Amino acid sequence: MSKHDKAQDKTNAMRMFDAAGLPHEVLFYDAEAAVSGAEVAAALGQDPDQVFKTLVTVGKSGEHYVFMVPVEGELNLKKAASAAGEKSIAMIKSRELLPLTGYIHGGCSPLGMKKVFPTFIDETAILFDTIMYSGGRRGCQICSSLSDLQKLVDVQTADITA
Known part of the structure; x- marks a missing residue:
């Protein structure tokens, strides 16, 4: 289990894991030094x-729709659309992310x-x-099993990487 001294430092993602009592690890890195996903992986x-x-x-x-792909990979929009049962899929504009999700x-x-x-x-x-993904803010990653992530949000596996 992760340990956090200050409740206000927790993100929604961390709170969800803690509330469910699921094992996970929270890892921090210098968000200024590691900008790309590959740099994050290397830093950790x-x-x-x-x-x-x-x-x-x-x-x-x-x-x-939300898609998770390895940091060095790219989302194949055609495969993503097929997985979601859509005719086509497009990335949302960066300015739409915060109002839609609450995340930057x-x-x-x-x-x-x-x-x-x-x-x-x-x-x-x-x-x-175990897999690693954003903990809900820059400089923070959560490491958990896929099955534990799936206990918190319905995540389906699919062939979606280019």
Whole structure:
């Protein structure tokens, strides 16, 4: 379990793990020095295939979707649309992220968004005992099992990486 001295320092994602009593680790890094996902993985000494970035999209229907792909990979929009049952998918504009999710670019967690959106993670996540993803702010990552993440938000695995 992660230990936090100050409740006000916790993000929504951390609070969700704590409330559920699920094992996880919270890792911090210098957000100024590690900007890209690959730099975050390197700063934390992690395999970049095991570290996932959280991307928010909008489908042709107007519905929003969350996709998690390895930090060195790219979301394949055609595969993403197929996974979501949409004709097409597009990335949302950066300025739309905060009002939609409550998170800023570089600190968007799949947990604790203002609204729960259908969420998909690249199928390679099943290859690891633990995966890492944003803890809800820049400079913060959560490490947990995929199954524990799935206890907090309905995350489906799919082939979505380019």
